[in-house]
Amino acid sequence: MMLEKNTKILIVGLGLLGGSYARALTGRGFSVSAVDIRQEAIAYALENKIIAAGAAEPDPALVGEADLVVFALYPHTLFDWLERCQGLLKPGALLTDVTGVKGAVVERVQTMLRPDLEFIAAHPMAGREVGGVENSDERIFHGANYIVVPTERNTPRAVALCRELGELLGFARIAELSPAEHDEMIAFVSQLTHCIAVSLMTCNRTEHLEEYTGDSFRDLTRIARINDEMWSELFLLNRDALLRQIDSFTAELGVLRGYLADGDREHMRELMRYAAARRALFDKPEPKDRNK
Amino acid sequence: MMLEKNTKILIVGLGLLGGSYARALTGRGFSVSAVDIRQEAIAYALENKIIAAGAAEPDPALVGEADLVVFALYPHTLFDWLERCQGLLKPGALLTDVTGVKGAVVERVQTMLRPDLEFIAAHPMAGREVGGVENSDERIFHGANYIVVPTERNTPRAVALCRELGELLGFARIAELSPAEHDEMIAFVSQLTHCIAVSLMTCNRTEHLEEYTGDSFRDLTRIARINDEMWSELFLLNRDALLRQIDSFTAELGVLRGYLADGDREHMRELMRYAAARRALFDKPEPKDRNK
Secondary structure, eight states: OOOOTTOEEEEESOSHHHHHHHHHHHHTTOEEEEEOSOHHHHHHHHHTTSOSEEESSOOHHHHHTOSEEEEOSOHHHHHHHHHHHGGGSOTTOEEEEOOSOOHHHHHHHHHHSOTTOEEEEEEEEOOOSSOSGGGOOGGGGBTOEEEEEOOTTOOHHHHHHHHHHHHHHTBSEEEEOOHHHHHHHHIIIIIIHHHHHHHHHHSOOOTTGGGGOOHHHHHHHGGGSOOHHHHHHHHHHTHHHHHHHHHHHHHHHHHHHHHHHHTOHHHHHHHHHHHHHHHGGGSOOOOOOTTO | OOOOTTOEEEEESOSHHHHHHHHHHHHTTOEEEEEOSOHHHHHHHHHTTSOSEEESSOOHHHHHTOSEEEEOSOHHHHHHHHHHHGGGSOTTOEEEEOOSOOHHHHHHHHHHSOTTOEEEEEEEEOOOSSOSGGGOOGGGGBTOEEEEEOOTTOOHHHHHHHHHHHHHHTBSEEEEOOHHHHHHHHIIIIIIHHHHHHHHHHSOOOTTGGGGOOHHHHHHHGGGSOOHHHHHHHHHHTHHHHHHHHHHHHHHHHHHHHHHHHTOHHHHHHHHHHHHHHHGGGSOOOOOOTTO
């Protein structure tokens, strides 16, 4: 256990995720501050006691006292911020992030970073279809998965601390993957599903379809309410893995299509039975009892 | 208004949907009976006062007194039942169903039916991932859509009565479509989405994937817990429409894939923005206030 109550935590980027981190960590008794270019986000978070201090500029005093810095930014803004502001950070500070792709981020950040700082990548697999600190809610972490993504440059201490952060935030499962494993997995479970949801919404532009829609269509397209700026960036940063996953899925849908075209009911049923049995494994675990 | 409190309603097939119909209609004060080959289903429903009378065989007295008969059966068992038992039905009785495809069902039923009976097709777009009267729950209808699917052989009275039934059950929206329109729509919003969910569960058989899964993957695969007997029958009964929809979706996913491969961020964002804006139309309406 290395995160102590006097650990000063700085959130850079106070949107939905950054705000939810701030709520959870303030609630656990930590001193949390934030920087965000939206002055209203800082004002809202101060007013609602989500953070203890904040600024719309990377204030040297605020940045310089942080022991742990969480970057909740788009990848390109993370690189920009570090280029401009890493000189302000305290020697020995630990840095982590929330970015949805890792290969294109971790290597670049660890290479550009001052040698007396350490960056340990993490991916909190949680979100909502609405953004902004005003919609932040630490309950999005409950029952969800948190992936720590270390490289050879990371120390065991940083890995342990990052895992502890995930636990403090209330995640149900903490896992560890390499950047390449993470990106292949995320291309499948997250990016491919967003591509499918978008294509379902764009492939049939019949009007009034919403009058005839059932829950299954709503479920499969909920995530089509997508932030195009963020997701197009994440897709392009993970292009090769996502192309592979789209191709693998398309081929598999083609197999089912083939059985249907052939009237091969037995093979269709076999795929369905495998899918049904396997899906049972994926039900969300019950949220952890926070009072334990 | 033609459904009066003395209307005798018979449910044939007391599973999840039949049971939910029975609960809703009994709750509105109707006299509801049921036949189901599962004796335990009948016993459960009698014990829980979901039905007033029931039998595991098509009891002539029970079947012969029904004014309205709801078939909540698989298509092939509907044909079988009518062949064997339509002689028991009261002249002038109105028949309806809950079947998920219509073209292959309505024409055949209306052709085989005694001329003094009328069959009006309907599709309640509601369900759960569990079956059986034991899991029935009329709340599955609240906020959901109900489609009446008349043909030229149907009378305006039957159409009106079928719409009224949808309202009584608590559906949020009642629509009318021809069998061909219904089947093309259902191939898209329901059957294609089930194919996608199944293919997502079968295309990547990596173990331990559930440890890294977020809500989006869970959402897109919830319906992969599929009843293979029922869905394979429904897919085959609507084969041509479903093949068209799979092809249309695959082509659209291919367009997005092409933009990604080309690094064409602007076109990707355009698709995402269209999808996000359109998806907002599909949010479920608030359940109707039942006390109005």
